[in-house]
Amino acid sequence: MASVNWRYSNWLPIVAVALYVTVPVLCSIYYAVFPGGRFSLSAYSVITDDASLAAAATRTLLIAALTIVTLVATLVPAVLAVHLWAPRLRPVLEILCTLPLVVPPIALAAGVVALLRWGAQQGRGSLASEVSQFIQHPDLPLILVGTYVVLCLPFTFRSIDAGLRTIPLKAMVEGSSSLGSSVWGTVWRVVIPNIRGPVLFSVFFATAVCLGEFAIAATLNRETIPVWLFTVSNSNFRASIAIAVLLNLSTWILLLVATLSAGRFSALGKAKRKAAALDEATTLEKEAH
Amino acid sequence: MSVPVAPTPGSAPGAPPGAAAPGGGAPGAPPGARPPLLSRGRWDGVTTALRSPAVLALAPLTLIIAVFFLVPIFGMTTIAFAVQTDDGGTRIGLDNFLxxxxxxxxxxxxxxxxxxxxxxxxxxxxxxxxxxxxxxxxxxxxxxxxxxxxxxxxxxxxxxxxxxxxxxxxxxxxxxxxxxxxxxxxxxxxxxxxxxxxxxxxxxxxxxxxxxxxxxxxxxxxxxxxxxxxxxxxxxxxxxxxxxxxxxxxxxxxxxxxxxxxxxxxxxxxxxxxxxxxxxxxxxxxxxxxxxxxxxxxxxxxxxxxxxxxxxxxxxxxxxxxxxxx
Known part of the structure; x- marks a missing residue:
């Protein structure tokens, strides 16, 4: 009897933490769709009514798309290069990619502000001032794309690096080039399909970062969805809660998919499934004989 | 900023091992002695290496890290340690921290x-x-x-x-x-x-x-x-x-x-x-x-x-x- 109690008491803290995590979400959903105790989706009319939300959403999604493309297009070749041709540079790249972890986003924001102001101070028409103007354009703040790529690096580098380590990269590339494929053809047709999991992880993780990042966007006064939430909460609190719930849930789903895809498509898992399938096939064949 | 690029020529396999290493380049030079800075021999390895796939693949990411991370952090640190002196110049000091x-x-x-x-x-x-x-x-x-x-x-x-x-x-x-x-x-x-x-x-x-x-x-x-x-x-x-x-x-x-x-x-x-x-x-x-x-x-x-x-x-x-x- 006592041992049974002991076993159930193990669940107590787990349930408590689970409650702590779910209650605020449930409260937000209740607040958003039960104004005055009756079910109503009126808070979500802000989606169609408020053009500033559409603008913020378009801006955020554009930034997210550019961030994903830039991240994948620069990180994958770089990690490949250190694995294939320059193994001595791997530690250097690892340190560079992990460094953003030690810089809190608000500190990075301070640095970016310093840089942009320095550019603006170089006088009208000068190259630095033009570039500074260009990359903080209100409609497409490229400065956010660049900094978001940097913020994603610590996690995505680790994922892609680990993914490349589990596949016989050298053999693949050598085999493919001996069959007459170019280096980039090999990368595109052989290597990328084999690191689909880490690449997908990077895509989803980067999307989650772009949807959730607040510090840098707010400091630079660029209205992405989180910054819009903050602005609109003064005038229409229920709408900001309604959108915050959506944003929160989609971030969670993105991160969930990211974590799962990193595992699901991992070379190791795939090899295991392949081996199991092969095993089955050979036993069937043997039985047939 | 130049940290990741600088060692690249030496380790990039695109260049022949001897030519890539600084100092092993120019024919006729005594082994171990570096050829003059402006001679072709000194830069042969470097230019070959710069065209190697390793450098091409590493350059974009390095550029992004430099522009959007290293330079801002460097700028932040410089401003943090720069102190205005009375005669209008700047010196390094901890005044901002005080x-x-x-x-x-x-x-x-x-x-x-x-x-x-x-x-x-x-x-x-x-x-x-x-x-x-x-x-x-x-x-x-x-x-x-x-x-x-x-x-x-x-x-x-x-x-x-x-x-x-x-x-x-x-x-x-x-x-x-x-x-x-x-x-x-x-x-x-x-x-x-x-x-x-x-x-x-x-x-x-x-x-x-x-x-x-x-x-x-x-x-x-x-x-x-x-x-x-x-x-x-x-x-x-x-x-x-x-x-x-x-x-x-x-x-x-x-x-x-x-x-x-x-x-x-x-x-x-x-x-x-x-x-x-x-x-x-x-x-x-x-x-x-x-x-x-x-x-x-x-x-x-x-x-x-x-x-x-x-x-x-x-x-x-x-x-x-x-x-x-x-």
């Missing part, structure tokens, strides 16, 4: 919130992780691992909104539990600590669960067969192995709480309860004059230094613990 004494309240608040918040989360998180490990279900372990890593990344603006609705002055749970009677208010250090638990506890679970799961069954068995009790096991084996991981987790939580900006900014705003990240933001917004920018940069550098120290100790403690859990 100015920070006017932000002592923000510093005290930040440290208080982070210490209290991380302590509570460390205790709650490790107890939870311990219980999860005791249940000994691989499925539960992996579900918890996924969810805790998702929640550990929380801390954005939506988190603050959900807490305002839940525990704010008109919040649902606030009214339900009658928290007003015990003097709780969300817009104070109590509220920040409560809100930070939302991502700190999952972080602690994420960090310590592998340790608790990794405490091997054989060790418990060895302990029992040698006549030890449950208590001896924890006193002589379990706790000594888990301590570095728990300590490391706590330090990581401290750093995470200290660096949190978004949720605190939404909850507290710029008034009321100053915190270091909030001070940086308001100083940056205050414009160019009044030396606000230099102070903001000095605060930024302080935050980076704290984060570096935190991660350094976290890594060392993790490694000590990991040694036993291979």
């Amino acid at each position: 100015d920070l004494s006017s932000h002592s309240r923000a510093m005290r608040n930040s440290v208080l919130i982070s210490v209290v918040g991380s302590l509570i989360a460390a205790v709650a998180g490790s107890i939870t992780a311990f219980c999860i490990a005791q249940i000994k279900s691989e499925r539960l372990d992996s579900v918890v691992a996924v969810f805790s890593s998702v929640l550990a990344n929380d801390g954005g603006a939506p988190l603050a909104f959900s807490f305002i609705v839940t525990l704010g002055n008109t919040g649902i749970i606030f009214g339900l539990l009658g928290l007003e009677a015990i003097g709780f208010t969300l817009y104070s250090w109590q509220g920040l600590v409560a809100m930070y638990q939302y991502f700190l506890i999952p972080t602690m679970i994420m960090v310590t669960l592998p340790t608790f799961v990794g405490l091997r069954k054989e060790w418990t068995e060895a302990n029992t067969s040698l006549g030890g009790s449950r208590l001896t096991f924890w006193r002589r084996v379990g706790i000594p192995i888990a301590t570095p991981a728990l300590l490391g987790g706590w330090i990581l939580l401290f750093g995470s709480a200290f660096a949190t900006y978004a949720s605190a900014a939404v909850l507290i705003g710029s008034g009321g309860f100053p915190l270091i990240p909030l001070s940086i933001d308001s100083l940056l917004g205050s414009g160019l004059g009044a030396g606000g920018q230099s102070t903001a940069m000095a605060l930024g550098v302080t935050m980076v230094v704290i984060a570096v120290v935190v991660l350094f100790f976290f890594n060392r403690l993790q490694r000590r613990s990991a040694r036993w859990l291979q």
Whole structure:
């Protein structure tokens, strides 16, 4: 009897933490769709009514798309290069990619502000001032794309690096080039399909970062969805809660998919499934004989 | 900035090994002597290497890291250490950091919130992780691992909104539990600590669960067969192995709480309860004059230094613990 109690008491803290995590979400959903105790989706009319939300959403999604493309297009070749041709540079790249972890986003924001102001101070028409103007354009703040790529690096580098380590990269590339494929053809047709999991992880993780990042966007006064939430909460609190719930849930789903895809498509898992399938096939064949 | 590019020529296989190494280049030169800087021999290897796929593949990422990370951080550090002298020039000095004494309240608040918040989360998180490990279900372990890593990344603006609705002055749970009677208010250090638990506890679970799961069954068995009790096991084996991981987790939580900006900014705003990240933001917004920018940069550098120290100790403690859990 006592041992049974002991076993159930193990669940107590787990349930408590689970409650702590779910209650605020449930409260937000209740607040958003039960104004005055009756079910109503009126808070979500802000989606169609408020053009500033559409603008913020378009801006955020554009930034997210550019961030994903830039991240994948620069990180994958770089990690490949250190694995294939320059193994001595791997530690250097690892340190560079992990460094953003030690810089809190608000500190990075301070640095970016310093840089942009320095550019603006170089006088009208000068190259630095033009570039500074260009990359903080209100409609497409490229400065956010660049900094978001940097913020994603610590996690995505680790994922892609680990993914490349589990596949016989050298053999693949050598085999493919001996069959007459170019280096980039090999990368595109052989290597990328084999690191689909880490690449997908990077895509989803980067999307989650772009949807959730607040510090840098707010400091630079660029209205992405989180910054819009903050602005609109003064005038229409229920709408900001309604959108915050959506944003929160989609971030969670993105991160969930990211974590799962990193595992699901991992070379190791795939090899295991392949081996199991092969095993089955050979036993069937043997039985047939 | 040039760090990642500079060693590339030497290690890029695109260039023949001899030519790429600086000093091995020009024919006729005595071995070991470097050819003159402007001769072709000196640069042959470099130009070949620059066209190699390794350099082509590394260049874009290096450029992005340089422009959007290294240069801003370098700029921030320069401004933080630059001091205006009386004759209009600048010198290197710590004056901007000494100015920070006017932000002592923000510093005290930040440290208080982070210490209290991380302590509570460390205790709650490790107890939870311990219980999860005791249940000994691989499925539960992996579900918890996924969810805790998702929640550990929380801390954005939506988190603050959900807490305002839940525990704010008109919040649902606030009214339900009658928290007003015990003097709780969300817009104070109590509220920040409560809100930070939302991502700190999952972080602690994420960090310590592998340790608790990794405490091997054989060790418990060895302990029992040698006549030890449950208590001896924890006193002589379990706790000594888990301590570095728990300590490391706590330090990581401290750093995470200290660096949190978004949720605190939404909850507290710029008034009321100053915190270091909030001070940086308001100083940056205050414009160019009044030396606000230099102070903001000095605060930024302080935050980076704290984060570096935190991660350094976290890594060392993790490694000590990991040694036993291979």
